[in-house]
Amino acid sequence: MKILVCIANVPDTTAKINFSPDNKEFVTAGVTFILNPYDEIALSKAVDLTAGGGSVTVINVGDASTEPTIRKALAIGATDAVRVNAKPRDGYFVARQIADYVKKNPFDLILCGRESSDSNGSSVPVMIAELLDIPCVLFAKSLSIEGTTATLEQEIEGGKEILSAPLPLVAGASEGMADWKIPNMRGIMSARTKPLQVIEPLDVPLHTSVQSYDKPVPRSSVKLIAAEDAAKLFEMLREEKKVI
Amino acid sequence: MSVLVYIENVQGKFKKSTFEVISFAAAIAQKQNLPLVALSIGDVSDDELSKAGKYGAAKVLKAGGDQLKTMNVQPYATIIAQAAKAENAKIVVMSASFSGKGIAPRVAIKLDAGLADNVIDLPSMDGKFTVKKGAFSGKAFAFVDITSDVKVISMIPNSYKVAESPVSSAITTFDVQLGAKDLVVTIKETIRSTDKVSLPDAELVVSAGRGMKGPENWGMIEELANVLGAATACSKPVSDAGWRPHSEHVGQTGIAISPNLYIAIGISGAIQHLAGVSSSKVIVVVNKDPEAPFFKAADYGIVGDAFEVVPRLIEAAKSFKSSQNG
Numbered sequence: 001m002k003i004l005v006c007i008a009n010v011p012d013t014t015a016k017i018n019f020s021p022d023n024k025e026f027v028t029a030g031v032t033f034i035l036n037p038y039d040e041i042a043l044s045k046a047v048d049l050t051a052g053g054g055s056v057t058v059i060n061v062g063d064a065s066t067e068p069t070i071r072k073a074l075a076i077g078a079t080d081a082v083r084v085n086a087k088p089r090d091g092y093f094v095a096r097q098i099a100d101y102v103k104k105n106p107f108d109l110i111l112c113g114r115e116s117s118d119s120n121g122s123s124v125p126v127m128i129a130e131l132l133d134i135p136c137v138l139f140a141k142s143l144s145i146e147g148t149t150a151t152l153e154q155e156i157e158g159g160k161e162i163l164s165a166p167l168p169l170v171a172g173a174s175e176g177m178a179d180w181k182i183p184n185m186r187g188i189m190s191a192r193t194k195p196l197q198v199i200e201p202l203d204v205p206l207h208t209s210v211q212s213y214d215k216p217v218p219r220s221s222v223k224l225i226a227a228e229d230a231a232k233l234f235e236m237l238r239e240e241k242k243v244i
Numbered sequence: 245m246s247v248l249v250y251i252e253n254v255q256g257k258f259k260k261s262t263f264e265v266i267s268f269a270a271a272i273a274q275k276q277n278l279p280l281v282a283l284s285i286g287d288v289s290d291d292e293l294s295k296a297g298k299y300g301a302a303k304v305l306k307a308g309g310d311q312l313k314t315m316n317v318q319p320y321a322t323i324i325a326q327a328a329k330a331e332n333a334k335i336v337v338m339s340a341s342f343s344g345k346g347i348a349p350r351v352a353i354k355l356d357a358g359l360a361d362n363v364i365d366l367p368s369m370d371g372k373f374t375v376k377k378g379a380f381s382g383k384a385f386a387f388v389d390i391t392s393d394v395k396v397i398s399m400i401p402n403s404y405k406v407a408e409s410p411v412s413s414a415i416t417t418f419d420v421q422l423g424a425k426d427l428v429v430t431i432k433e434t435i436r437s438t439d440k441v442s443l444p445d446a447e448l449v450v451s452a453g454r455g456m457k458g459p460e461n462w463g464m465i466e467e468l469a470n471v472l473g474a475a476t477a478c479s480k481p482v483s484d485a486g487w488r489p490h491s492e493h494v495g496q497t498g499i500a501i502s503p504n505l506y507i508a509i510g511i512s513g514a515i516q517h518l519a520g521v522s523s524s525k526v527i528v529v530v531n532k533d534p535e536a537p538f539f540k541a542a543d544y545g546i547v548g549d550a551f552e553v554v555p556r557l558i559e560a561a562k563s564f565k566s567s568q569n570g
Binding site for chain 1: 254255259294314317318321342343345346348349350352353355357358359360361362374377378379380381382383385386387388389390391392406409425428429430431432433434435436437440442444449472481483491493496497498500503504514515516519522523525526527528529530540541542543544545546547548549552553556557559560561563565569
């Protein structure tokens with residue numbers, strides 16, 4: 001089985017987010033970038049699925065600065081990697097690059113994280129599927145494959161559903177789909193020599209552009225209630241905040 | 245020209261988040277001076293459909309049939325795009341619910357439209373069309389221009405208030421044309437927990453962390469949530485340890501929520517957790533450690549042991565509820 005895993009390079013989950021004085025640019029200085037946590041689940045699943053044979057290609061849309069993250073994916077167990085040499089402009093831009101690659105290089109399964117932790121978008125997996133005219137199960141909690149049919153469990157409003165879909169398909173990985181894999185020394189060593197192909201991007205017309213950023217207003221100081229007065233909480237919430 | 249709003253149902257009924265999204269779309273339509281058309285897919289009675297008129301939808305389209313009884317992303321997206329074309333919709337609006345997130349990007353591609361997902365406020369529409377959306381996992385907002393002729397927007401539940409603006413509305417059947425490729429996914433089974441409030445659109449959330457010491461102590465958390473009519477949630481260490489299901493995990497790598505009230509019990513408040521809950525309107529923190537970082541991000545704090553404080557809160561919530569009902 002040939003699997004493609006789409007990976008994003010995102011700020012570390014503990015990173016403080018800051019913007020330039022005009023609020024137009026995200027300041028990356030001093031920020032550590034990591035493999036998007038959900039993409040790491042997707043990659044771990046792909047490695048599990050190909051334990052008995054097959055290949056896992058990772059694809060990233062990014063400039064050369066994302067290569068440490070790509071090498072980490074190779075260390076976790078991907079067979080080879082592709083980097084589309086462009087800054088990701090928006091979800092549509094990224095999806096078009098990846099869909100174009102898949103049209104030329106077919107895969108049985110495309111795995112993504114259910115969302116990226118920087119743009120908080122979940123449009124890329126869905127758009128890839130739409131561009132390829134194949135199914136996408138975005139909130140997949142489990143995935144198993146028999147022959148050319150996948151069975152997935154997906155989170156829905158107030159519960160879950162079990163679906164079956166033919167391959168090829170796109171699945172978005174949620175927590176629980178696979179256990180995280182920590183690269184071992186052999187993986188790290190071999191990652192250095194695994195193939196990483198750099199391709200140039202398609203020219204894609206853009207429909208959206210980020211104008212500026214802003215940060216939430218910090219809360220005014222906390223109002224402390226003594227533990228023995230806990231009972232007063234709900235009256236306060238009603239009278240002062242009107243939330244219940 | 246029109247504004248089209250997709251009105252999602254769960255088992256034939258509209259939820260509060262559906263009325264939010266109609267109210268939101270009605271405000272956009274009014275500003276754009278365009279009529280608002282609502283589209284419902286699935287098995288929904290005319291009585292239920294007529295509720296859309298109360299929030300400003302002058303025309304309600306219904307699409308149904310055996311193949312559409314259960315929400316299925318591909319046929320639903322196809323129908324929404326067909327309705328958008330039939331109604332010459334300039335703006336297509338839906339909820340950023342689980343299903344909306346699976347549908348909206350497909351509709352955007354089908355309509356060659358720009359997509360803004362996870363929108364949290366009314367767009368500014370003076371010349372440019374700019375939306376405000378969450379970014380960096382709740383640590384920031386982004387203001388994004390949509391420059392295409394047709395626009396698709398998904399709105400985060402709980403981010404816009406339901407507002408009535410009654411109009412007389414006409415319900416008409418929308419004829420659908422589905423291709424074989426729309427129907428390749430089979431939904432074999434749907435499991436819903438009927439007794440629980442769904443977390444992403446809950447107005448009140450009671451959440452707990454490692455301070456609860458073990459899964460056997462969650463009874464009091466569930467009881468407090470139950471008395472308040474709240475959804476239950478948990479921190480990442482709790483779901484990682486298997487004490488609670490992953491679907492309850494709120495935070496940067498779990499669900500991001502924006503309820504009116506978030507009560508965090510025994511959660512220290514790591515930056516990744518705060519990212520997922522910082523857009524809650526009011527935050528109450530119960531923690532025995534007065535130095536817990538969560539107190540800095542809270543509106544109300546109770547320094548005390550959860551095992552003493554929570555039973556008091558349950559009793560207080562019960563008498564508060566009975567005084568409200570009485």
